[in-house]
Amino acid sequence: MISMYLTGNSWLHRTPAGLKLLLVAVASLLLFQVTSPWVFLPCLTVVVGLYATLGREGLAQLKLLRGLTVFFGILLLLHWVSGTLLEGFAVILRLIVLVLAANLVSVTTRMDDMLEAVMPLFKPLEWFGYSARKPALGVALVLRFAPHMMQIFSRLREAYQSRSGSRNSWRLLPPLAIQCLRMSDNVADALRARGGSEGLSDR
Amino acid sequence: MADRSLVHIAFYAALIAALGLVPPVAIPFLGGVPITAQTLGVMLAGVMLGPVRGALAVLLFLFLVALGAPFLAGGRGGLGVFASPSVGFLIGWPVGAFVAGWIMQVTSRLNILVAAGLSAAVGGIGVVYLFGIPGVAYMANLSLEKAALGSAIYIPGDLVKVVITALVVQTVARGLPGAVLSRG
Numbered sequence: 001m002i003s004m005y006l007t008g009n010s011w012l013h014r015t016p017a018g019l020k021l022l023l024v025a026v027a028s029l030l031l032f033q034v035t036s037p038w039v040f041l042p043c044l045t046v047v048v049g050l051y052a053t054l055g056r057e058g059l060a061q062l063k064l065l066r067g068l069t070v071f072f073g074i075l076l077l078l079h080w081v082s083g084t085l086l087e088g089f090a091v092i093l094r095l096i097v098l099v100l101a102a103n104l105v106s107v108t109t110r111m112d113d114m115l116e117a118v119m120p121l122f123k124p125l126e127w128f129g130y131s132a133r134k135p136a137l138g139v140a141l142v143l144r145f146a147p148h149m150m151q152i153f154s155r156l157r158e159a160y161q162s163r164s165g166s167r168n169s170w171r172l173l174p175p176l177a178i179q180c181l182r183m184s185d186n187v188a189d190a191l192r193a194r195g196g197s198e199g200l201s202d203r
Numbered sequence: 204m205a206d207r208s209l210v211h212i213a214f215y216a217a218l219i220a221a222l223g224l225v226p227p228v229a230i231p232f233l234g235g236v237p238i239t240a241q242t243l244g245v246m247l248a249g250v251m252l253g254p255v256r257g258a259l260a261v262l263l264f265l266f267l268v269a270l271g272a273p274f275l276a277g278g279r280g281g282l283g284v285f286a287s288p289s290v291g292f293l294i295g296w297p298v299g300a301f302v303a304g305w306i307m308q309v310t311s312r313l314n315i316l317v318a319a320g321l322s323a324a325v326g327g328i329g330v331v332y333l334f335g336i337p338g339v340a341y342m343a344n345l346s347l348e349k350a351a352l353g354s355a356i357y358i359p360g361d362l363v364k365v366v367i368t369a370l371v372v373q374t375v376a377r378g379l380p381g382a383v384l385s386r387g
Contacts, residue, residue: 075345139266141213145214173367174378177371191206
């Protein structure tokens with residue numbers, strides 16, 4: 001299954017997902033109270049150190065910061081213009097620490113473990129008469145739909161390319177939407193035929 | 204909630220994911236700012252599904268991203284994106300889809316092309332930036348004006364997406380009228 005998860009068996013992988021989520025949430029709340037750049041440097045060292053314990057593949061994860069470099073550049077420029085350069089550095093360091101820490105949970109936790117860990121949050125749905133299993137079923141449906149849609153899209157695109165020579169056009173979207181909507185109707189029928197999202201066993 | 208609704212919600216969540224995988228297009232006359240198709244999916248979800256289901260579809264999509272699916276444009280995903288400066292836009296998406304769906308419902312007497320364009324513009328641009336700009340300002344400690352200035356480069360691309368949304372919705376309404384659930 002496609003995900004950010006990095007296969008491995010480090011101590012971070014073995015830590016329960018719920019605990020990791022809780023720690024990241026607390027750390028994020030605390031870091032937002034801090035304004036001094038000097039506090040963030042040790043934090044950054046710790047986070048990068050944690051990535052290092054995952055080995056070379058862990059450190060390769062740091063490249064996700066590359067997508068933010070342009071933003072950081074503009075940010076520094078804006079803070080420099082308003083004469084708050086030091087604050088600009090603090091903000092950037094905080095963002096780096098927060099993003100890296102949150103991402104660390106994602107790369108060391110499998111998606112189903114994560115889903116398992118947050119399922120209790122959906123318990124309140126039952127008070128209103130909805131099944132708490134519906135979000136999980138929704139997740140499964142999306143993961144099955146998305147690749148199938150890409151398949152329909154590439155088939156439409158190949159046909160369009162052989163007709164017109166050009167590769168992409170917004171004109172592909174309406175047939176894509178119509179074909180996919182037909183498919184989703186079939187899936188809804190199939191789901192009902194199998195007892196619906198509540199499942200037969202629960203009734 | 205009927206099973207059919209759940210399937211529709213999952214369907215649009217998957218559509219947002221699939222559109223995120225479409226490679227970004229840099230439009231020369233817009234200064235080469237790359238635009239991704241992802242927010243097109245957010246607009247479509249709201250306009251096609253109506254307020255509640257549209258917002259739920261976007262929430263389901265964001266839930267998958269939070270669980271670690273690399274579904275955001277550029278293959279991003281995981282909890283890290285919710286700590287990044289653009290988190291305000293992500294929060295704005297479900298609200299934007301809700302507003303788009305709501306406008307679509309109250310303008311049910313208007314021509315569908317006009318109504319879809321209006322809904323997508325107000326929900327998909329207005330509301331999304333209403334959340335996105337303060338988000339950038341807060342995460343980056345900038346003034347609102349500076350954050351707005353930095354975000355404005357994406358607005359032309361979003362306007363293109365509004366036009367596409369309107370055209371797609373109109374075509375689907377012709378080909379498969381029952382599919383425009385916001386008008387059902």
